[in-house]
Amino acid sequence: MRALRVLQPDELPLEYAALRRQRQEMQPLLQDRVPANAGPDGRKPSWLKARAPGTGAYTNLKRLMRAKTLHTVCEEAHCPNIGECWGQGTATFMILGEICTRSCAYCAVTTGLPEGVDAEEPLRVAEAVQAMGLKHVVITSVNRDDLDDGGAAVFAETIRRTRELVPDCSIEVLTPDFKGDLSAVETVMDARPEIFSHNLETVPRLYRFVRPGGRYDRALEVLEHAHRYDGGVLTKSGVICGMGESWDELIESMRDLAEVGIEILTLGQYLRPSARHLPIDRYYTPDEFAALKRIGEREIGFKHVEAGPLVRSSYHAREQVESIGGGSFSERAAQLAGRT
Secondary structure, three states: OOOOOEOOHHHOHHHHHHHHHHHHHOHHHHOOOOOEOOOHHHOOOOOOOOOOOOOHHHHHHHHHHHHOOOEEHHHHOOOOOHHHHHHOOOOEEEEOOOEEOOOOOOOOOEEOOOOOOOOOHHHHHHHHHHHHOOOEEEEEEOOOOOEOOOOHHHHHHHHHHHHHHOOOOEEEEEOOOHHHOHHHHHHHHOOOOOEEEOOOEOOHHHHHHHOOOOOHHHHHHHHHHHHHHOOOOEEEEEEEEOOOOOHHHHHHHHHHHHHOOOOEEEEEEOOOOOOOOOOOOEOOOHHHHHHHHHHHHHHHOOOEEEEEOOOOOOOOHHHHHHHHHOOOHHHHHHHHOOOO
């Protein structure tokens, strides 16, 4: 893996000044309110129930993560499905540390200026995948705007190391936007994951407030470039519902994703990590998520839409492709990507 140059704090003043201004402008959106479709006294509705962690598999996986000094987005983002997924021995690895250079209004991951890059992390991830006996792994990261390639080389090295140790394991990457650096996208794509994913997250109107540091058009450009660069890799994205978007805006963003070649889409309910984060605007009902799935697959043309209150980007990641037509993940990925 080539040496990465870490940008110094004095090279980032405009970026961080912009984030500070955007957070100030966002304050009106942070006013507490009772979400639409909330339960009694503004509590979560009954359909938002997740299994609490605590199984033997969960405990063993947590012990393995700590022993390997690894991070998971399951923990850092307070995922509601951690009990179910870890109980089944699956997890989403979060590489490049646990400090993010951006401050999204919906995200629980810590914001700050990260330290350098751990050159041994890709191997430790691969060893953990091998120890867990995974057939499918999801690899994601924090934003690393302090690195000259946004961390793309580390993604690629993690893919390669995992291929060496666990050749039968399919690999899905959920990347940042690399600040629009398409050569960084190509670095990841050249390592040939089965799925390349970048989350759109929200609609254009909310972007500058909800996802400061990100740009709606840039996210679409990254996804389109990945799709065009290597049609043998499936492309995927996700949108968080309930942050203030309208139904029509949500459908329009789904159409935007289809137009740039996205094949798999996830839609899930926004759950506020803390009182410091963006309040929930509305709780989508299970029937509304079912309608979004129907619209996405039958009208817009996605090959698969995973939609539900507790759906997250990597929730049932392997099953998403298998459900499209049966067979193993690798077989279905190859078929959908035109490799068989």
